[in-house]
Amino acid sequence: METAERTALGVTDPLRLFLEHSEGCDAIQRRIIEVQSHPDKSKHLRLIPTPEAARLLRISESHLRGLIRQDGWPEGTVVGAGNRRAFTLAEVNEIRRRLFAATGDARYRVGRDRARGEKLVTVTVANFKGGAAKTTHSVHLAQYLALQGYRVLLIDLDSQASATSMFGLVPDEDFDRLDTLYRLFTLDEGSRTASLADLARPTYWDGLDIVPANLGLYSTEFEVPVRQMRQRELRFWRVLADALPSIDDRYDVVVCDCPPSLSYLSINAVMAANLLLVPIPPSMLDFSSAGRFFRMVHETLETLAAAEGGRVKQFDAVRLLVTKYQTSDANQTQLVKWMGAVFADTLMTNRMALTTGLDNAGNMKQSYYELEASDVNRRTYERGLDYLNSVNAEIESVVHDIWGRSGGEGAR
The missing domain is CATH 1.10.10 (Arc Repressor Mutant, subunit A)
Structure with a gap:
């Protein structure tokens, strides 16, 4: 491949430079996967x-x-x-x-009891600020639920496709944009499908499938307003919710990993949710951003309610999760106390602490549940696992509440 012409201060062909860097990142990512997945170049879950x-x-x-x-x-x-x-x-x-x-x-029991009317639960993990650990927790929640025997669909709605990458995939090499949620929204009726089931791909985790993302997914943000102008009857905010019945018989829980922005895709994920999970690191900047997130959600839902004859979107549950918590930081501890006083029952009891083990797992392109205990210091490993399991078990209990299960029934 030709290399972009460079000068002492920069480049004369930035388009070529950015394309080179994009392809270079894909090549390095592929190499990481090949090294970690030797000898057959595909990831496997440990025994x-x-x-x-x-x-x-x-x-x-x-x-x-x-x-x-x-x-x-x-x-x-x-x-x-x-x-x-x-x-x-x-x-x-x-x-x-x-x-x-x-x-x-x-x-x-493996999964929900349909005979008792236990419905498909969609957990949307959303915060419009980057760095709040949305993807980290979306992936770990989906994997935790799979470990407990639930059938789970993880939907990657972020064109950066970090969740997709965590499963050993190279998004822009392995998938076309029609393999992503873009296919539900596209202007091209010949390419569009009404079935979300067509997009679900199995992973190497038993019971856990993924709807992948790649850079092409971002085209959704340009196509939706044009399609809305052509199809006045289109409820663009309910495209995902309207697609969920096609997978109702296949899964117990859907986990949606949102992009860090108020986008058409984020709005769809919020409108599809039974349980809205908002991760918030305990810092003043993140807390301020969270306030704006709630204001924007309020205004968006208010606007959409007017478009639906006054019918306001209802959630079975909304939970705030403290992430990246440094237990030794007195300022963070104080902020978490204030959050507890303000948000009361909405704030989760358990918090996801910032641990060395979790950082190490990310560096190795693995989730924490994929690590061997020998990969990190055992005490550090067990400490991180305790935090992660406690948070996810609390979310699982909220899912059980949505299903109407009595206390302790089917609890893990």
């Missing part, structure tokens, strides 16, 4: 050791060992001396299904 599998299943290790000795039950893989075994997530989920079928105990 789950017996003690961890037993905790996920809520049974004792001895009970699990007894089960796998029975005919037809997943046996796992021998991974060390003494016949120590580990399991794939698919095997853990199969054991869950068999336990539920054998006992009828709600603790082993």
